[in-house]
Amino acid sequence: MDNLEIIFKNFPRESLDKFVNTELLNPQNKIRSSNFFDNINKKSLELEDISSVSNILIPIGSGSISFSDFNFGTHLENPVVTLSFDESLGDIVINFEIKTFLSKKEPDIINKCRKIIETALQFKKKYSIPIILIGFEPAEDKDTCLLHIDANGINLIEATKKLSSTLLKYLSC
DSSP states (O other): OOEEEEEEEEEEGGGHHHHIIIIITOTTOEEEEEEEEETTTTEEEOGGGOSOHHHHTOSSEEEEEEEEEEESSSEESSOEEEEEEOSSEEEEEEEEEGGGGOOSOHHHHHHHHHHHHHHHHHHHHHTTOSEEEEEESSTTSTTTEEEEEBTTBOOHHHHHHHHHHHHHHHHHO
16 A cells, blocks of 8 residues: 555546646646557557547547656655546546655644645536545555545545544554
């Protein structure tokens, strides 16, 4: 369990290009590498060669982007973002190293957790994401999922406590 994941479940395809262009290609983020497969032309592409990620992933497809610097409310260590889509919906998985939380100060860890959850909630609202999962890799498993955010929302204070206390216990081992 050296990695954490944030999963945007059932992400609407019509919001994908806006998400990629606005959030992932944010000037603060530094791309290390990317790989997408063009199902129509049957060839691999880099993100810089793509004008529409949504169109490349038609009718179904996936791609990944590896970052050296990535801001998700706070700096994440070496994240990889994977996009997997079918005709209308997909999952966006942000996988990053747990060392993002290495700190000698408990308030720093709590603050990073709060910022990550706040950013996820902002994206949920902005892009109409029905479900967000946050947890140890794989976050979709019941025993490694720490937070499940659906249409009912989530209490930010309680979610921050749960995520930060779990990470503090894990990091003290």
